[in-house]
Amino acid sequence: DAKTTQPNSMESNEEEPVHLPCNHSTISGTDYIHWYRQLPSQGPEYVIHGLTSNVNNRMASLAIAEDRKSSTLILHRATLRDAAVYYCILSRQAGTALIFGKGTTLSVSS
Amino acid sequence: GAGVSQTPSNKVTEKGKYVELRCDPISGHTALYWYRQSLGQGPEFLIYFQGTGAADDSGLPNDRFFAVRPEGSVSTLKIQRTERGDSAVYLCASSLAPPGMNTEAFFGQGTRLTVV
Numbered sequence: 001d002a003k004t005t006q007p008n009s010m011e012s013n014e015e016e017p018v019h020l021p022c023n024h025s026t027i028s029g030t031d032y033i034h035w036y037r038q039l040p041s042q043g044p045e046y047v048i049h050g051l052t053s054n055v056n057n058r059m060a061s062l063a064i065a066e067d068r069k070s071s072t073l074i075l076h077r078a079t080l081r082d083a084a085v086y087y088c089i090l091s092r093q094a095g096t097a098l099i100f101g102k103g104t105t106l107s108v109s110s
Numbered sequence: 111g112a113g114v115s116q117t118p119s120n121k122v123t124e125k126g127k128y129v130e131l132r133c134d135p136i137s138g139h140t141a142l143y144w145y146r147q148s149l150g151q152g153p154e155f156l157i158y159f160q161g162t163g164a165a166d167d168s169g170l171p172n173d174r175f176f177a178v179r180p181e182g183s184v185s186t187l188k189i190q191r192t193e194r195g196d197s198a199v200y201l202c203a204s205s206l207a208p209p210g211m212n213t214e215a216f217f218g219q220g221t222r223l224t225v226v
Contacts, residue, residue: 044217
């Protein structure tokens, strides 16, 4: 299975941008890059996903390297509510469920 | 309903007992997934249904675990002869289309199972 590597933890201050990195050097041409996050005591929630081009939505932006071996989830202005575990996941092929790693625990300070 | 609903939210059972955990997916979602999550770990995949059939049950840890989705909507995860190591949060998710690639999955709040 395609593997992703994320830092165990990161810290940010409120109102500042946050860049969460993910390495996926074994990504194949058809793998989508998904990001989910999990707030304390809740189920994971979808954040964003992309294939090759950078993506923006109301929650975040996803910057994908040109060689696709890494990506960065960007939270433009962190809030206390963004403190969560962020998971970067590759979807290998249609019909295969998302496989989660340990993710990055983001702490946000006021 | 607006989202994926799981019941009960908490379940305490004695070692050796049988438990059932229920998941109501978002209406119209054909794909349904079960995961379990231990403290400090990411969700661990258990089984995925496409419609009524289990398309991938490779994550079920042993034959004490079984899941059904008889009408292609509600699903029940069944655990026989529970062990203390089964204690975890069991998460259910659903998606409109088959998983992977260009699909967003929606998760429920989970059922916290404690085996004493």
